Every structure is written in structure tokens, then in C-alpha cells.
Amino acid sequence: MQQTLVWKPWHNPGVENLRLSIDEHGINATSHLMQSLQGHSIAATYVLNCDPRWRFRRLWLKVDNHGQRSLNLKRDIRGNWFHNGEPRPDLSECQQVMLSDSPFTHTPLLQRCALETGQSESLQVAYIDLLTLKVEARGQRYQRLREEDGRTLYRSEAQGKKSSELTVDEHALLVKASDQFLRLSSRDLKLNTWV
Template identity: 65%
Template sequence: MQQILVWKPWTTPGVENLRLSLDSEGIHGSSHLMQNLNGHSIAATYVLECDPRWRFRRLWLKADHHGPRTLSLHRDIRGHWYLNDEPRPDLDGCQHVMIPASPFTHTPVLQNAALETGESLGLRVAHIDLLTLEVTPRHQRYHCLQRRPGHHLYRCEAEGKPPVELTFDDHGLLTACAHYVQLSARTLMAAVPA
């Protein structure tokens, strides 16, 4: 299965366009995004790979902010993390990556968790700052507030950030939150002036 997913920030210029592929080998997301982060314009491309159970395996990221920079991050089957092929033992115990500028990075966490209403999950994530490409371990907690057909509501409490509500569809893909809204390709084309 392949899908094109598009998100737009609510309050700042920008867009993320992600191609998602799912097959028996696993999940492959390829994204291009442009945003204004804290007054800084940034363009980034990333490729995120998970196994068929949505467990993080690897990320390649290129960000252009005052010049292009790249990073490669992967997690082996024993749970050891490597940044640009160098061991990062401080990330051991992290389950997923989180790129705050990309709403998609919530999806693998919640796909893997399968929370029901009233349940919550706390975990460590490898948090990536797009402006600096710094990778740090952080704690996040997800609370499932409501599940009904077509509408799944969660609250995310990320270390150092105010809580935010996230709305997902039946496929576990983010449709809206305090910072982003999902657009269809048709909606996006209609929003572009001729």
C-alpha cells in the first residue's frame, strides 16, 4: 500500500509532503518539509524506516538551515542506537524518533502501542532538533482520550513542552493537532494560487 500524506502548520508558513509505503518488509516514509521554526526558515528531507510492527529501525535526515547537514540514526535489534555509525548509549532505551516539525513521527509510536480509551503509554524517544541536528533522549507520554470510528483522540505530554491533543484517523495517521492539519493533495492544489 502507498499513500501521499500532506500536513500544513496552522499558524506559520510551511508544508510537509510524505510518501508512505507499507508492505511485508516493513514501513517506509519519505518526507520533504519546509517550515518556519522559531523565526528560521528550514527545508528538510528524511527517510524513516520501521519494521512491519512499526518498530523504529533507521532514519536518514538532511536539513538545510544556513547550509545543508545530514545525519543517520539507526537502532539494531538489540536496542542499541548509532548516530552516523557511532554508538549512542545514552539513546539505548529509546523506542522511536521524534522530529517535532513532522507530525508523522507520532504515528509509529501509536501504531505500535494500540492504546484503548483510558490507557496511557510512557516511553523514551530520540528527539531531533531540526535547527541544530542535536539528538537527545526525552520522555513522552500518550493518553488515549477517545476512540470512535474515524476519530481517535490522544494527549501527548512531551518533556519540556506543553501537552497537545492529537487526532488520528482509523489508519492511525494524524489528521489534526494544535500545530498541524492534514490536507489532501486536492486541497493542497486548490490552496496554491494559479
């Protein structure tokens, strides 16, 4: 499966354009995003790789915000994490990565949880702040609430943030997140005047 997805923030100017490829070798996502965060304009590019079972393997991230900075994050098959080649034992309990302002990074988590309606799961993620590129372990919890019209509704609770509701499609790709992100169709993009 190959797919191009586009999201926009509800309140801030910006857009994320992501190319997703899924085959027997794994999941590869390449994304370009531009956003205004806390009064700062940023442009970011990332490449995220997971194995065929949605287990995180590596992330390459470059952010331009008053100069370019980048990071490499890797998790080997034994669960050891490496940040720019250096061991990060503090991330050993983490299973996935979460980028502070990218709606796609919910998908690998939801795919790995595979929750039934009413079930919930708490896990640790390697949380990356796009403004500072700080990487830290944080708690993340999902609860599958219900299905309606071919979509599934989850409650997402991230450590240090208010809970939000996520609506996802049959592939656990975000359609909307409370008042944070909205996925656009190619038709919406053609009609949008960006005014």
C-alpha cells in the same frame, strides 16, 4: 499500502509532503518539508524505516538552513543506537524517534503503543531538533481519550512541551494536532491559492 500525505503548520508558513509505503518487509516513509521555525527557514528531507511491527530501524535526515547538514540514526535488533556510525548508549531506553516539527513521527509511536480508550503509556524517544540536529533521549506520553466519527483522539505530552491533542485516522496517521498541524487532502491542495 502506499499513500501520500500532506500537512501544514497552523501558524507558521510551511508544508510537509510524505510518501508512506507499508508492506510485509516493513514501513518506509520519505518526506520533504519546508517550515519557518523560530525565524529560520528550513528545508528538510528524511527517510524513516521501521520493521513490520513499527519498530524503528533507521533514519536519514538532511536539513538545509544556512548550509546543509545531515545525520544518520540507526537502531539494531538488539536495541543499540548509532548516530552517524558512533554508538549512543544514552539512547538505549528509546524505542522510536521524534522529529521536532514533523507530524508523522507520532504514527510509529501510536502504532507500537496500541492503546485502548482510557489507557496511557509513557516511553522514551530519540528526539531530534530540526534546527540544531541535536539528538537526545526525552520522555513522551500518550493517552487514548475517545473515538468519534472514525477518528481517535489522543493526548500527547512531550517532555519540556505543553500537552497537545492529536486526532488520527484508522491508521494512526495524524489528521490534526491541537493548534500545531493540519492534514490537507489533495482536494484542499488544488483549491489552495497559497495567499
